[in-house]
Amino acid sequence: MKKISIIIVLLLFLCGCDKTQPEYLISSMGFDYSGGKYIACFEAVVINSENTDQTVKLLKGEGSSIKEAVSVIKKKCTQPLLMSHCGVIAVSENMPPQYFKEVCDFCYNKEEITLSAFFIKTSNPQELLSIKPLSSVCVGYDIMGLIKQNPHFENRFFEVINSGYKARLPKITQKDGGLYFEG
Amino acid sequence: MSGQISDYKNCYLSGNLKEDIAFFKEIFKKDVILRVKEISARKEEVFDCALIYMDGMTDSDQINEAIIRPLLTVNVKNESADIADFIGKQILFTRDVKRKENISEILEGVLYGEALLLIDGSKTALMMDVKGFRTRGITEPQEERILQGPREGFEEAALLNLAMLRRKLLTPDLCVEMMRVGRRTSTAVFICYLGTLANQETVNEIKERINKIDIDGILDTNYITEQIRDNKLSLFKTSGTTERPDIVAARLLEGRIAIVVDGTPMVVTVPYLFSENFQSDEDYYQNYLLSSAERLLRYFCFFLSISIPSVFIALSTFHRQLLPTPFAITVIQQRGGVPFTPVWECVVMILVFEILKEAGIRMSQNLGHALSIVGGLVVGQAAVEARIISSPILIAVALSGIAGLMLPRLKTAVFYLRIGFVLISAVLGIYGYFLALIFLTLHIFSLSSFSIDYTVSLKRANLQSLKDTVFRAPWDIMRKRPFFNRNIIRKGNRK
Numbered sequence: 078m079k080k081i082s083i084i085i086v087l088l089l090f091l092c093g094c095d096k097t098q099p100e101y102l103i104s105s106m107g108f109d110y111s112g113g114k115y116i117a118c119f120e121a122v123v124i125n126s127e128n129t130d131q132t133v134k135l136l137k138g139e140g141s142s143i144k145e146a147v148s149v150i151k152k153k154c155t156q157p158l159l160m161s162h163c164g165v166i167a168v169s170e171n172m173p174p175q176y177f178k179e180v181c182d183f184c185y186n187k188e189e190i191t192l193s194a195f196f197i198k199t200s201n202p203q204e205l206l207s208i209k210p211l212s213s214v215c216v217g218y219d220i221m222g223l224i225k226q227n228p229h230f231e232n233r234f235f236e237v238i239n240s241g242y243k244a245r246l247p248k249i250t251q252k253d254g255g256l257y258f259e260g
Numbered sequence: 261m262s263g264q265i266s267d268y269k270n271c272y273l274s275g276n277l278k279e280d281i282a283f284f285k286e287i288f289k290k291d292v293i294l295r296v297k298e299i300s301a302r303k304e305e306v307f308d309c310a311l312i313y314m315d316g317m318t319d320s321d322q323i324n325e326a327i328i329r330p331l332l333t334v335n336v337k338n339e340s341a342d343i344a345d346f347i348g349k350q351i352l353f354t355r356d357v358k359r360k361e362n363i364s365e366i367l368e369g370v371l372y373g374e375a376l377l378l379i380d381g382s383k384t385a386l387m388m389d390v391k392g393f394r395t396r397g398i399t400e401p402q403e404e405r406i407l408q409g410p411r412e413g414f415e416e417a418a419l420l421n422l423a424m425l426r427r428k429l430l431t432p433d434l435c436v437e438m439m440r441v442g443r444r445t446s447t448a449v450f451i452c453y454l455g456t457l458a459n460q461e462t463v464n465e466i467k468e469r470i471n472k473i474d475i476d477g478i479l480d481t482n483y484i485t486e487q488i489r490d491n492k493l494s495l496f497k498t499s500g501t502t503e504r505p506d507i508v509a510a511r512l513l514e515g516r517i518a519i520v521v522d523g524t525p526m527v528v529t530v531p532y533l534f535s536e537n538f539q540s541d542e543d544y545y546q547n548y549l550l551s552s553a554e555r556l557l558r559y560f561c562f563f564l565s566i567s568i569p570s571v572f573i574a575l576s577t578f579h580r581q582l583l584p585t586p587f588a589i590t591v592i593q594q595r596g597g598v599p600f601t602p603v604w605e606c607v608v609m610i611l612v613f614e615i616l617k618e619a620g621i622r623m624s625q626n627l628g629h630a631l632s633i634v635g636g637l638v639v640g641q642a643a644v645e646a647r648i649i650s651s652p653i654l655i656a657v658a659l660s661g662i663a664g665l666m667l668p669r670l671k672t673a674v675f676y677l678r679i680g681f682v683l684i685s686a687v688l689g690i691y692g693y694f695l696a697l698i699f700l701t702l703h704i705f706s707l708s709s710f711s712i713d714y715t716v717s718l719k720r721a722n723l724q725s726l727k728d729t730v731f732r733a734p735w736d737i738m739r740k741r742p743f744f745n746r747n748i749i750r751k752g753n754r755k
Binding site: 100102104122124125131159161162164189191218 | 581
């Protein structure tokens, strides 16, 4: 009983300062494969308790595997990345099918990523995610809005897995700072 | 001598007036409110007697006019061989005269406000009912205020409470049995029920359990209910309490049994069902549609009150993906800079809410506004601005607290469940919440109140059982009483 009381007191008083640093909420992810290297770029909404306005940051990492590319991004951040609100996963249309499966496996094993996230393809994910958002805080959620207006695609994460990674993905392009749905 | 009335169980009057007076004076030698008045009647009949009573507990007008004056002035010839019988039947004007010989029975009466008349040469004393202690008066109970319906409430004198009950139930079927409980207080406890409705086994069970109580004193009904209840460790009440005679009368009409304790306005009713926690006195005095909606709302509020903080803790700590993104951003933003983990923040806020609530109940009404300002501004706004707590937690706890106020009969259970649910959700996330919910449901369904299933009306999945449980059906179709009655037909078919 004495030990339990001590543990409770310690839990109460030694919990320490909790998350005073900004947190990164990943709204969209982009994956490309070029020159034998994987390129991962995450669009992160930086949530700072000192400032009510959210800022958006594009985090980029390269590596011989997706895991390595993502770990490069993680090293740049002081806080863990919150991937559970990732709405869009953009893959390069130039990516060979076997690498696309690897992207899916990475996302699938990362349990925080919701299975209802949308997969899209684009010519250059990094370019797509770096444009200025039009109607929401970040480009990722702008793309989600665009996809929801065209619901005939089966490009949700779980639909892609169910189709054996053979689902037809919609193509999103950017031109002069605007987003276009090409189907 | 243990100082209890039972010490004198085997003592009897001697018949010698001087000796008997000295005996009573010895018993009450350190009690200044005992009065002894010696009277010598010198008329047609000559006798000496002494009147003994407790000042303040008796009506002095009655003592003067119905006892002393006739003893000194009534001049009739004694045709009875028994002097006590002669005085009781031919001289005294009091409404009730009892013959007593045993000292413990006499002491019980004197201490309960009766006057004792000792007669020289007689081993029988007379006890006159001249109770006259001041009472608070009939007022509306502060805790059970209603907008429509009767406004009278019980008060501390049990006999007055029984009279109020009797006035509502003008039937000889109303049974009132008296017991004495408490080694030193010897408190009068009355068990009331309708003979043709109440289950006699339950009545016997109650009497048996009350008889087993061995305690110094009974000052409130809770002294009894805590000791006779089933499932003593449960957070849920298994006996109902009320200060309203109309509620007790309604319960008796449903075949329940009431326990009235002298010295408290709280009356206990048993058996008590889980659904009664969600019933309000007013449900039966207003339109059934409104009552049913309010009753459903109370069930919903019980669920909300125990769920909001724990679900919030589970979602914001373990399952952020389940929160809508803008809300998740707000939560994360507001939590930034707060030095405590969400679970302790939540537990502390629940305790602060309870402190404010208790302080509000105990303090005078004039300080209520000051408390609102301190509670609302200092604890709320200032603590959020100073980043001691985060506003989403404050909102969650406040919503839960307000929902809990809808259920005054479940306040103890809701308080502990709220904290328990928060702690288990902080450890196991949403799985912990559902686990706790399953255990809570199993626990509630395992309870009983005097051998009657606590959730009997919910277990029986038929419309009849739900008529006065989840909703309040119109009187026209509530034809049956709860099943534990001896006679379940409440309403006939007479047009």
